[in-house]
Amino acid sequence: MALNDKTAVVTGAVMGIGRAITEILLRNGAKVALLDVNETAGKDLMEVLEKQYGRERTLFLNCNVESEEQIKAAFKKVADAFGGIDILCNNAGILNESMWEKTVSINLMGVIRGTYLALEHMSKLSGGRGGVIVNTASMAGVGPLPSCPVYTATKHGVVGFTRAMAVTRAASTASGYGIRFNALCPGFVQTDLLSTIPAKLGKFCHLADMTNQLVEKIGTLTVSDVAECFLELVTDETKNGEALLFFPQGKQYVTFPSLI
Numbered sequence: 001m002a003l004n005d006k007t008a009v010v011t012g013a014v015m016g017i018g019r020a021i022t023e024i025l026l027r028n029g030a031k032v033a034l035l036d037v038n039e040t041a042g043k044d045l046m047e048v049l050e051k052q053y054g055r056e057r058t059l060f061l062n063c064n065v066e067s068e069e070q071i072k073a074a075f076k077k078v079a080d081a082f083g084g085i086d087i088l089c090n091n092a093g094i095l096n097e098s099m100w101e102k103t104v105s106i107n108l109m110g111v112i113r114g115t116y117l118a119l120e121h122m123s124k125l126s127g128g129r130g131g132v133i134v135n136t137a138s139m140a141g142v143g144p145l146p147s148c149p150v151y152t153a154t155k156h157g158v159v160g161f162t163r164a165m166a167v168t169r170a171a172s173t174a175s176g177y178g179i180r181f182n183a184l185c186p187g188f189v190q191t192d193l194l195s196t197i198p199a200k201l202g203k204f205c206h207l208a209d210m211t212n213q214l215v216e217k218i219g220t221l222t223v224s225d226v227a228e229c230f231l232e233l234v235t236d237e238t239k240n241g242e243a244l245l246f247f248p249q250g251k252q253y254v255t256f257p258s259l260i
Ligand SMILES: NC(=O)C1=CN([C@@H]2O[C@H](COP(=O)(O)OP(=O)(O)OC[C@H]3O[C@@H](n4cnc5c(N)ncnc54)[C@H](O)[C@@H]3O)[C@@H](O)[C@H]2O)C=CC1
Pocket: 011, 012, 013, 014, 015, 016, 017, 018, 035, 036, 037, 038, 063, 064, 065, 066, 091, 092, 093, 094, 106, 107, 136, 137, 138, 139, 185, 186, 187, 188, 189, 190, 191, 192, 193, 194
């Protein structure tokens, strides 16, 4: 998929991984709608992006992925402004084992909500152009992190949901959305989310040292590393139903057991 003049929506777009994904999309010619709850950082980033890429290719919308109403309104504004949606990155996420319901609401329910609402704009069955949806899961979506079981559950859920949507797409022409679905599964990445971990482990804070040792053992990625892997899942049209696992030592497409 060439990105020139394609329209992308990125949630959690103004910081960390989402910002890097936004910038790599813009560098490759896409128009990008940035959805985030951090309005201050969003407006500051927009000043930078508009100078670099022009006002006509960027749009910031204050949007909480926990709200069906806000996502629905945001997607309509994007479609009205840019003429449709071709790419969605459900990236917004938090880690907070003390606020585990909120973690589920954002990390898993937000991905499901964004995906279902995007179908209304992207699916060829409803007049859309098709496209690709990339969900930011995590290495913790493939292997459990003992210090954050709920976060791990949300990321396993994102991987499972993404793969199921991909199979739905492939399994029946009735759901011929014309959309590919892939999961991004990075290891530890140098962002605010990672740097605030010790305070976010809740009842598992006694496992903070073990987690830090794991970070030391595996090492950390930059947000640019993640954005490059995201681009691969978007542009390689053979990729559907994939979970791309990557960490400083390398990357691999996860092979899941075939059950039948
Ligand atoms: N940092 C890491 O080590 C890794 C992070 N991830 C995942 O990558 C994604 C991005 O994480 P980071 O960039 O590290 O975090 P970050 O904390 O640097 O950025 C997250 C962004 O999402 C936004 N956000 C939070 N809740 C939101 C909501 N309800 N609605 C809309 N926007 C919201 C924040 O305002 C922020 O701009 C998350 O899904 C995270 O689970 C995956 C693997 C590794």
